[in-house]
Amino acid sequence: MRISDIFRKKSKDAFLDAIAQSMDKDIERMKNGMSADLSSLSSIPTFDEDKVLESVFDNIGKRRAQRRRTLYRTAAAALLLIVGGVFGYIAWHQGAVEYDEIYARRGEKLIVILADGSRVNLNSDSRLRYPRKFTGSERRVTLEGEGFFEVSKDKSHPFYVDCYDMEVKVTGTRFNVNAYPDNSQIVTTLYDGHVSVGCKTTPEDSRNALLPGEEAIYARSTHDLKVQKTDNISLDDLWSKQVINVQDMRLEQLLRILERQYGVTFHIKNNAIRKYTYNITCDAANLQDVFDVMQTITPVHIKKVANRKYEIR
Template identity: 35%
Template sequence: MNLQEAKQFVAHFVNGDYTREEYATFLRWLKGATLEELNDIADEHEAQHERWDVTGLMPSAEWKARLEGKLDDLGVEEAPIPVIGEKWSFRRKTWVAAASVVVVLGAGAIWYTQQGSVKPGFHKLTDFTSAVKTAENPKGGEDKKELLLADGSKVLLNVASTLRYPETFTGSERVVELSGEAYFEVKPNAARPFRVLVKDAEVDVLGTSFNVRAYGDESVCKTTLIDGSVSIESRSDKKKLTPGQQGIITYPSTGDIAIVPRVDIGDVMAWKTGYFVFRNEEFQVVARVLERYYNVEIEYDQNIAVTRVSGSVSRAKDLTANLRQFQGMKVSNHGTKVKVTL
């Protein structure tokens, strides 16, 4: 890609008319772009939209601080980014012009450094559609919340879980975004693959049933294949699963995906009937599950946190009964706070 082709890509990007391959090519070109070329790209960007509405793509304060620091290192003139309502207005200053390009990249969750490298980031649902709906099963919610997507695919949401999905699937892919745990039964469609975005990974399928567990407060992301075939892709690895296998990404992570060759599907899917099965798990893992089920805060010391326990919990029982089954733990209940001791 040359500078002229990069300008053409930015015009397509603003209109939402681009492919993943074109986007990847643009990122590779940016790796060697000069500051002058960045300004040329920003000129094209401004020509397309003097004020480009980036509602929902505003970077965090930390993200902007990183940008400021990088541009300072480059000796670029500093100027504040003016904000008008929910929109960014880009002025004719070098600092803001460079920031304009970084915001373009921010839509794909990419961090660009002039003297560093371009690291591929995983897409967000907003890259594929603007009409996004959100379904939530909150802490203390239903055993499972059932959703029927526009393509006929079925999703069951566990407690403390959120699914973001388009009202209709209009592109070449069917893409949803999950935080928490869900079971999917995907309608086959070879021409339109189904993708689940979770943390820093993606689960790709054509038509199959599988379970994804990707809670933000857990150090692992687990994908278990029930039937069919899926592949898991992280920032640096990609693995394909066969039925009965489980793919695990552990955080903090280099992106490596570990494969468990055979898991107990009954244990994995017990949550659909209001149960959760533990086999030699640390108590802190059990506590997190119970906190979600009962919408409480469980207090315990470090010795209890790493104690290994086995058993099953049922929402048909009260919280105290579920806790006391584990090695004779003592429970004191204070409303939404529960203290566990040995």
């Protein structure tokens, strides 16, 4: 490409054109072994230095103004993103549900009052997760362990208790759920009102409905559920009233209940006694009273060996 072509692409100024044409001619002369013709410079048009400088500074100013406009547009776009992000975060944060979790340690019982006025008596070694404020079309909590629920009535906002892969649905009633992680079954006992119980994957209209005085026994391994009548349904026999009420319960299972409720530990020294079963209804305010009943029913001996530690043989 000729130098004059390069300059013409960048400028139409006659002065630059003249210089470019002169340079092209001199290059051709030097290729042929001739010297440059300086006389050709006399034909180059004159120019006004002040106008050239003015044009240069004007171009610089335009470029700076263009940069400023670009910067302003970029800043405005960034500001819109920031403002939009802030409002989006606020909207998300306001819509997000905040949860609390409470744990009743072994030997401890707690009462939790939920945002809708519902009351939960939480048994020892039990955990309840619940929203600080109920939003949406339902009220839902998660239980691990045992809890007695007194749910405020609100038919338009049903209340759910999640227990692993099972859930209990109510609109307002009193019921007990026993769902300790080391138990193979989840037992839901209805005292009054109405509940439906079933696996979460089962449609709600196909789940089992309970009547007062009935309990649902859900097998965690097979997802089978059976409903049966239960004796001693009075609230006076409930664990939350400091009463022990067990029916046909094996020794080891009874000892686990006592460990949770009183914060103690047992060590079985004689394997032969593991086969014993118990039917007990007694005041649970004093652990020694429970021991006395157990030792009356079966030939076991319970001895305290350290603080909160017992041997049974």
